[in-house]
Amino acid sequence: MDQFLKTIEDNATLTEKELAVMFNKEVGDIRAMIKKYEEDGVILGYKTIIDWDKTDREYVSAMIEVKITPQRDRGFDRIAEKIYNYPEVQSLYLMSSGGFDLCVLIEGRTMKEVAYFVAQKLAPIEDVVSTATHFVLRKYKDKGIIYGAEEPDERGYFI
Amino acid sequence: MSSIDYERILPRKIVDMPASGIRKFFDILDSMQDVVALTVGQPDFATPWHIREAGIESLEKGKTYYTSNAGTPELRREICNYLKRRFDLEYDPIHETVVTVGGSEAIDIAVRAVVEPGDEVIIPTPCFVCYEPIVRMAGGTPVIIETKNEDKFKLTPEALARAITPKTKMLVLPYPNNPTGAIMTAEELEGIAQVLRDTNIVVLSDEIYAELTYGRKHTSIASIPGMHERTILVSGFSKAYAMTGWRLGYLCAPAPLAVQMLKIHQYAIMCAPTTAQLAAIEALKNGDEDVRMMTEEYNRRRRFIHQGLRDIGIEAFEPEGAFYIYPEIGKFGLSSEEFCERLLYEHNCAIVPGVAFGDSGEGFARISYAYSIKHITEALERMDAFVKKLK
Structure with missing residues (x-):
């Protein structure tokens, strides 16, 4: 339904x-x-969507392209598992792009922390060939919600 | 120093026309802030993006000219296809279809084309506010039929038959109804048709809410045998496609009527806005799914607010069309205006007094559910606090 x-x-x-x-x-x-x-695992959980920019929490998010050499017999799944088990990783997708294989969305407190994660945790994983990190400057829309778009109701009030 | 005497030059029938039956209520509403209102009569959705895009694209391509008076041939064809597809109506796009500036203009030119001084126009109330003033401007006499809660605010053949006189020229048939949410089924329309078939009475059928019915599909009186020839069908894009601000509607009528209405439209308006017409073509071609989604959402809100009102002790018959619910509030011992004013003053919550829609609205209020569930929930809480005080 x-x-x-x-x-x-x-x-x-x-x-x-x-x-x-x-x-x-x-x-x-x-x-x-x-x-x-x-x-049935159709509903996986319930979360609240928060615009952290409106709070004093310090954070930075990034998208990391990861290129890997898949292992024989195990494909991408085992490497994916290694990556998604890090709590910093918010989302992880296997992509069809030719340029890279996995797309990692990550949050950290600072850019330095994210850089450290990439250098110390992600890059050293066996079979990871290369990474490219893109920092998010501004979030306009996430999960269908436009950030900061709360507009007053300007409809004519009666007609 | 001006010496012109406005009092002297202005026609009585215009000066005496009320701006609104409940001016005071809206003055209060205007003066207040942070009001949780359930007052609007228009969708809370923005026009679906692909329709907006068609409008934008037409501007980018410089399509900024007038169209033919009756509207672009393609739009008129699409309107007729749509009416056939959805309501089994047969209209000729060239001779029987006029694209107008909203349903409102269609109502105006229909009345002006048909009604002359001395004519009576039957108007079932409660209803949208424009029919009576427009009839008076045309010199006609409104004859009001007060529909009843116990009849689910439907027009009955008996009440219609009683209201007809030799002077009756037109019947306004405003279903699905604003403010009550009442609809007329095919069987009920057949009853109305039986009263009208052997007369010279023209039906002005305002079907602007035709897409917004719940549980059963809308039937147009024009599809009832013998009624096509005496019906002016008025509809538009505002409610179904969330296009209120585009100001686009249309009328369909037998050619001898349409040709007269087109003349008034031609001299008063020239043509409906071109951008809106080109967007409307996209709406009719590819908008069915949008309409379905929005209608399903209204339907959930309709059930939600009907039950929510019942839970706080406010009863209303379950509306079957449009996006309004019309509860009975007379039992709280206040007039409908007092009830709504106090709710507004004391709880910052606005709903529209029933008397805005005619004297028969006393004891009722119109509540719009063209709002999010969250907003409706907040309003229900405020109404709950208010009626608890009154008990």
């Missing part, structure tokens, strides 16, 4: 009761649906 998943993807704070009303179902049905999705 795409619409249901889309709705809770957009707003994870809706209660089971509210969802039941919105989708014309019993609360028990909604609870069972969510449980099933969780068990």
Whole structure:
């Protein structure tokens, strides 16, 4: 049920009761649906999207292109596992680009910390041929949400 | 020092026309800040991007000329294709279709083309605010039928038959309805058609909310046997495609009517905005999925707010169209204006007093759900706090 998943993807704070009303179902049905999705691994977790730039947290994020030589029999998966187990790694994708293989999205406190991670942890992994680090200067949109785009409701108020 | 006497030169029928039945309420609303409002009558979605892009592209290509008076032939063809595809209506794009500046202009020119002094125009209320003033400007006499909560605010054949006199020229049929969310089903329209078939009464069917129905598809009265020839269908892009600011609507009517309306349109307006027309072509060609997505979202909000109001002790019949719910608030012992003013003053929450939509709106309020669930939840909390005080 795409619409249901889309709705809770957009707003994870809706209660089971509210969802039941919105989708014309019993609360028990909604609870069972969510449980099933969780068990099947369709729903993986619930997070809050925070614009950290509006807080005093110091952080920097970067995208790292990683080129690797895949190992016989094990493909990319084993190297990926080594990389995604670092808590600094936010996202990891296998790419179809010819230039590189893995795309690592990473967050650190400072550029130095990110550089250290690349030099000390990522680059030395066996089979990593090269890396290219791109620092994020500004986040405009993430997970479908435009940052800082909260605009006043300017609609004519009655018509 | 000006010596012109405005009082003397201005026509009485214009001066006496109220700007709004509830000016005071809106003055208060204007003066307040941080109001959680559920007052607007337009979508909260922006026009889907591919439609905006078509408008932008038309500007980039310098398509900044007038179109033919009735609208571009391609747009009129697409409108007729759409009406056939969605509502099984047959209209000729060349002789029976006029693209207008919103549904509003279509209503205006329809009334002006048909109504003359002495004519009566039947208007079921509560309804959108423009019909009565437009009829009066044309010299006609509005004849009000107050629809009832117990009839789910539908026009009944009996009430219609009682209102008809030898002077009746036109029936305004505003369904799906703003402010009540009422709709008319095919069977109910057949009942209306039975009253009208042997008359010379023209139906002005305002179907601007045709796409926004929940649970059943909209039926146009023009698709009921014998009604096509006596119906002026008014619709537009504002509500279905979230294009209110583009100001684009249309009317379809039998050629003998359309040709007269086109003359008024030609002299008053020239043609609808070209950018909007070119964007609308994209809307009709590739916008079905957008309409479906937005309608499904409104439907979830509709259920949410209907239940939410019920949970705080405010009852409303479950609306089946548009994006309004029209609860009964008379039981709290305040007039609809008092209720809404106090809710606004004391809890910074705005909903529209029912009397804005005609005297029959006393005891009711219009609540729009063209807002996010989060916003609606906040408003419901404020209404809850207010009605708890009143109990």
